[in-house]
Amino acid sequence: MAAATLLPKPSRPNPDFATARFEDAVPVRPFRWSWGGRHFPGWYWAATTGQHVGFESWLERDRLVLMDFDPAVVGMASQPFWLHWHDGSRERRHAPDFFMRRVDGSAVVVDVRADDWIAPRDAEAFELTRRACAEVGWGFERVGAPQAVLLANVRWLSRHRHPCCRREPVAARLMEVFSQPGPLMAGAAAAGDRLATLPVLFHLLWEHELSAEQMDVELLGPRTVVRRAGGGAG
Numbered sequence: 709m710a711a712a713t714l715l716p717k718p719s720r721p722n723p724d725f726a727t728a729r730f731e732d733a734v735p736v737r738p739f740r741w742s743w744g745g746r747h748f749p750g751w752y753w754a755a756t757t758g759q760h761v762g763f764e765s766w767l768e769r770d771r772l773v774l775m776d777f778d779p780a781v782v783g784m785a786s787q788p789f790w791l792h793w794h795d796g797s798r799e800r801r802h803a804p805d806f807f808m809r810r811v812d813g814s815a816v817v818v819d820v821r822a823d824d825w826i827a828p829r830d831a832e833a834f835e836l837t838r839r840a841c842a843e844v845g846w847g848f849e850r851v852g853a854p855q856a857v858l859l860a861n862v863r864w865l866s867r868h869r870h871p872c873c874r875r876e877p878v879a880a881r882l883m884e885v886f887s888q889p890g891p892l893m894a895g896a897a898a899a900g901d902r903l904a905t906l907p908v909l910f911h912l913l914w915e916h917e918l919s920a921e922q923m924d925v926e927l928l929g930p931r932t933v934v935r936r937a938g939g940g941a942g
Contacts, residue, residue: 730807730815731783735762736790737803752776754784755869755914761806762786768805768820770859771851775808775818776869777862779916783809788817793836802833816847823852858924865914865928873911875904882909886918886934893930909934 739749739762751760752772761784763769768786775781788807793800806818819834826834838848881899890898896905912918913934921933 729783729809730788731757731785731809733785733788733807735785735787735803737787739764753870755871756781757783764805765820767822767853770854770863771806771818771820773862773866774854774859775806776866777914780810780812781808782811791833791837791840795832800833802837804837814847815845816849817841819848819850821850821852826850855924857927861920861923861928865910868907868910869914873907874915875908878905878908879912879917881905882912883917883936886936889921889933889935891930892920892928892932892934895934 748766748769749762749764750769751762752769753759754761754772754776756776761772763772763786772784775784785807786805787803789803791802791804804817805820808816808818810816817837819837821830821834834848834850838850841848878900882895882905885895885899892909893902896902896909899905899909909918913920916937918934919937920928921935926932
């Protein structure tokens with residue numbers, strides 16, 4: 709999809725953009741790499757879409773991992789459009805960090821900035837973005853640093869996000885073992901050789917076919933209680 713401008717100056721947001729597939733948009737500006745720079749740009753391969761999505765900082769990368777892990781998210785793109793406005797003295801523009809499509813068809817625009825790194829100009833840009841998104845029926849989120857333990861767990865699981873980690877006979881045994889909640893490592897051993905079962909177990913956790921208790925407060929470990937998603941007691 710070609711780059712686009714959400715708010716053609718000086719008019720209100722174009723209503724046609726409400727139905728545009730910005731999750732397929734290409735970035736409206738390039739990602740720049742500079743030796744010794746403060747930013748850490750790169751490309752993240754998203755299991756949700758099977759495509760690479762750009763990021764410009766580790767904080768943005770972390771948010772991409774969490775979006776990729778979210779089963780309610782079905783599409784995402786970075787720097788999907790320009791938002792133009794006049795601040796009273798000159799023309800300004802802002803490219804939000806991400807566009808996110810949810811499984812129910814709704815859309816959310818996401819800007820990533822740590823709470824203690826929001827300058828007045830940034831706050832103005834985020835507020836204008838929120839208002840423009842509301843005009844076309846989209847949500848808007850300005851997010852900062854994610855919860856540390858949850859992020860650590862999801863980043864670990866993301867190492868096993870690729871479909872090549874799935875082996876159906878092993879997956880079937882794991883789903884049977886964890887039809888009753890039990891400790892992660894004991895269940896992996898019950899399903900076979902742990903060298904073979906653990907990567908598949910982590911992939912099933914990534915895919916939400918299995919679920920782990922308290923992922924937002926405890927790091928995954930041998931005694932983490934695992935169960936089939938949507939089933940089991942406890």
